[in-house]
Amino acid sequence: MLGDECFKLAKEAKDVTPDHIPAYNEELVRLVTQESRYLWRRVVELIQATESSSQQSSSGVFSPSQSTSKPDLSSQPFSNDPADVSRSMESENMQGQVALYVHTIERNKRCLMAYHRKRAEFLQSLLWAVHLAPTMVPQNVSQRLAPEEQNYAREYAKLNMKYRDSVEATLCPNDSLDWALNGEVPPRDLxxxxxxxxxxxxxxxxxxxxxxxxxxxxxxxxxxxxxxxxxxxxxxxxxx
Amino acid sequence: MDPDDLQAEPLSSGVPDLPPSDIGMSVEPATEAGAESDSSDTSSSSSMLEDDLLVLRRAWINERNSPELYTYEGAALENLMELVDFQLQSLDAQPASIQNDRVKYLVRSYLRTRLNKVEQHPGYVLREMKERLSQAELEYAEGFRSLQDAHVRKSFLDQFPAHLRRVDEETKDGLKMVPEPDMDRAVFCRVRTTVGQFQFDERYVSRQRRPAYLVQTTNMQCVVRTRSS
Incomplete structure (x- = not known):
């Protein structure tokens, strides 16, 4: 059903806890992306179809035979020409479809974003726990990561090193700030x-x-x- | 109203178990070290340390307890670390004192709390409060944002239709893709100087010096910021 895959993805994002990360679900990510692409193609097709049919109908409205020879006396505000009615219903139908598809794509994107962000946050806190050394990431965790995520971890560590170096250069050139130490608990004893x-x-x-x-x-x-x-x-x- | 009177700080609710005296104590050996190393401006350097320590401690408490990012206390940090450095040099081979470790802890914790906020809301920080960051933090924020963007792009966004690849849009029902801090979060604040009557949501509270209040951040913002600007 529409949006089922992305619901699964959102649930997987919720399964990421501070000490556990499920394996990266490449299959599901691919499915959701595919679904979004397919829906977008449908949206484009629908819009094109609407445009071409509205061109047809507008040419019909302005044709003199319709506007003059058939005065509309029924209670219906619009023309009761069956072709016209079906056209307008069709276009309403299409609008509904387009709206549904666009919303689904947006939702897919949000779920994908949330999934990746949640995992990236896990990675960040994990890296801090291992002194920002990507090579120290435990084997059982690193095999659950996508190659892209391992790259993220490396880049993140690099970014932090760069920050640490520039801070240490300005604040304590002769000493280290012990930057990657466990920062939560203040030192009590020497x-x-x-x-x-x-x-x-x-x-x-x-x-x-x-x-x-x-x-x-x-x-x-x-x-x-x-x-x-x-x-x-x-x-x-x-x-x- | 004189802006200097407007001073408030969130109380230390989320700070780990650390009696204030612990950090305050670290001032003492500085005086001793200064006295030993027969420098002429002992008193001024120790009082400077005390002031900077106070500034940094307050900035640290504010930073840890409020959802908002405040202005970088660069001068205080630099002075403090310079003094720590001086102390380490003058004490030579003696083991580093616990007080130095504590100052370092404070500096570390302060900087990391700030980085954490930058990581939580990189887009927002870069858009709204660039000027509150230090140069290194600015580079970090930019680097982090492009890292995040590149990550989602390579993971799935590149496969998306070209029209839908933006990462900073806002949907029609007001959902934003750039996360923002929760400014309605409640904070404790202690009133440092009397500012008189102040309006919180149609409820007047007279802010005398003593009491502490629990208020929403948005209400407090203007008052706290006056101090930091």
Missing amino acids: LIEVRVHRDCGEIVTQSGIVNLQAGTQHYLCRSDVEHLLTIGYLEHINPT
């Missing part, structure tokens, strides 16, 4: 106690080199290990 879940090898901190072996615990400067915390290699013990 030093935190962390447990190592996966081997990270040796890392260089402000106070020297630390060997992070799985299973060990360390008391370290938060800013040195923040990135390892977010990707889950370390765990913050007793976060107050």
Whole structure:
């Protein structure tokens, strides 16, 4: 039925939650686009048909035989010539059809827009969670993305890097702003106690080199290990 | 009415659990560091930091709690970061202080809140309030808008009939394709200076210094903007 596909698409857009994204439904997107194209062709045809028939009818109205030899005395305001009536009904019919089709196309477009935007928003928040590194997007998510969406993710990360660079150049040329850090929680302590879940090898901190072996615990400067915390290699013990 | 009297700020309802003193505290070590590094204008630099911090904190709270984007507080940001930088240099190899981290957090959070708004309504921001953005933000907004447009274009819009490829149209029933922030959202505001009688939807509220109100953003706009302009 008309608009069924795009309703499905809208429902799929609703299924995107902060931690889950369904696979990109290329088939459905193609169907909705196809339907819109088909409808637009119909609209163009209908309009052309109306135009040509109105030319015919206007030539009929102005023909002297119709306007003079048949004085209209019936209660009907319009000509009761059956050909005319059917023509006007036909054109009304066409107008209705055209309006329906145009609205359906608009609705299709809105649903497509919403679908893509919803998914793009998911991608953006996902990228922030992985420090704006498109390569860090988990495998099970990236296989659900369209190639176009993966490209979007890369471009988005690039755009953010550009912004970060220009901000850091003006605000703190000698230091980094730790731009991609988890920005929601304000820092409480300088030093935190962390447990190592996966081997990270040796890392260089402000106070020297630390060997992070799985299973060990360390008391370290938060800013040195923040990135390892977010990707889950370390765990913050007793976060107050 | 003197425009300087018109000052109001939304209260911190959505701000994460952060006692005001936490940010305020970060002022103290600046004074200490300044004293240690025998600079002559210690008091003026610390009071400057305090002022900028106050400006930024207020801008941050406003930004986080209102649907609208306010003017970029560039000067305050630059001064603050300059002082943080100076402190890091003068403290040399000592570990960075938590206070510096907090200032950085504030700056980061402020900038990201703004970017978030730009991302929510890129078309609207570029159309209505270009002058409130910093240069970098302007570039970001433009880049983001063209990224979004290119994305939908390549995904499906290129397959559409040429007449229907616009991304900024408005349907006859008033649905706009360019999303706009919800200006009717309620905000808390604290009255900083008495402005006298003020009309909210045919209801007069006398805005004395103390109380806080919950009002619609549209009502508050003109008052808050006077402060930022």
